[in-house]
Amino acid sequence: MQAARQTTEEALAIEGLTRRFGALVAVDDVTLRVSAGERRAVLGANGAGKTTLFNMIAGDLPPSAGHIRLFGEDITELSPQKRVLAGVRRTYQKSLVFGGMTVRDNLYVAIRGATGPRLTIWKRAENQPDRAQTDALAERVGLTDRLDTMANELSHGEQRQLELGMALAHPPKLLLLDEPAAGLSTRERESLVAMLADLPRDLTLILIEHDLDIALKAVDYVSVMHNGHLLAEGTPAEISANQDIQDIYMGRHGK
Ligand SMILES: Nc1ncnc2c1ncn2[C@@H]1O[C@H](COP(=O)(O)OP(=O)(O)OP(=O)(O)O)[C@@H](O)[C@H]1O
Structure with missing residues (x-):
């Protein structure tokens, strides 16, 4: 090292x-x-x-x-x-995770936030996030089983995992x-x-x-x-x- x-x-x-x-x-x-x-x-x-x-x-x-x-x-x-x-x-x-949103949407916001011109979570229907990207991020931080869980229902440890996933979005x-x-x-x-x-x-x-x-x-x-x-x-x-x-x-x- x-x-x-x-x-x-x-x-x-x-x-x-x-x-x-x-x-x-x-x-x-x-x-x-x-x-x-x-x-x-x-x-x-x-x-x-x-x-x-x-x-x-x-x-x-x-x-x-x-x-x-x-x-x-x-x-x-x-x-x-x-x-x-x-x-x-x-x-x-x-x-700093968004408690009222799912894990997937938190990761999506992080992905969009770093690349998109502005936060467009509510336009998801016409602007689908790259599911593979959110899924890969969730897997990297051990949250694959929690993608559809609201962030405020995660344990403290899982919230830290989600934060790490968001920081790694890009x-x-x-x-x-x-x-x-x-x-x-x-x-x-x-x-x-x-x-x-x-x-x-x-x-x-x-x-x-x-x-x-x-x-x-x-x-x-x-x-x-x-x-x-x-x-x-x-x-x-x-x-x-x-x-x-x-x-x-x-x-x-x-x-
Ligand atoms: N905004 C601020 N205004 C005034 N003093 C501050 C401010 N931020 C930090 N300090 C002071 O600066 C010193 C260093 O604080 P800092 O938070 O950087 O330490 P730390 O090593 O991160 O401590 P901890 O492990 O408790 O988080 C402390 O005495 C703290 O009270």
């Missing part, structure tokens, strides 16, 4: 990224690089700055300083929509998953790890995860944040073996 880091092109290059909220520096001069096809986890205790970092990469929040490059292109000033077109997708800690270049295992059962966590392992290898994945075991199983390389800083980086084995980092991650060190 590490070979991918050394030989492939750079998917994401973050340079001196900083975000202040008044006197608070939520992300403080973070510089990191992620190779194309890499699976990276961003770990850190509550308030470390992980979500703020994601918000800046996705364009949901402007940085106070610094630059973000996606495959060499400076995207720091791009709107979130333009970043989607450039290949960035993200999920949020809170589910294969992103960079996929940002914000705590994908939050609230999942042990069995659902195992299937999440398997789903992540099955993602196309050319997709670059960064995930924020509170479950250290999941993060360490699912990624090639780990960046640890603490109080807005990038504290350490290493392979899962290196991070697991570092007691100081483990203590900080588990919140045993003071802020």
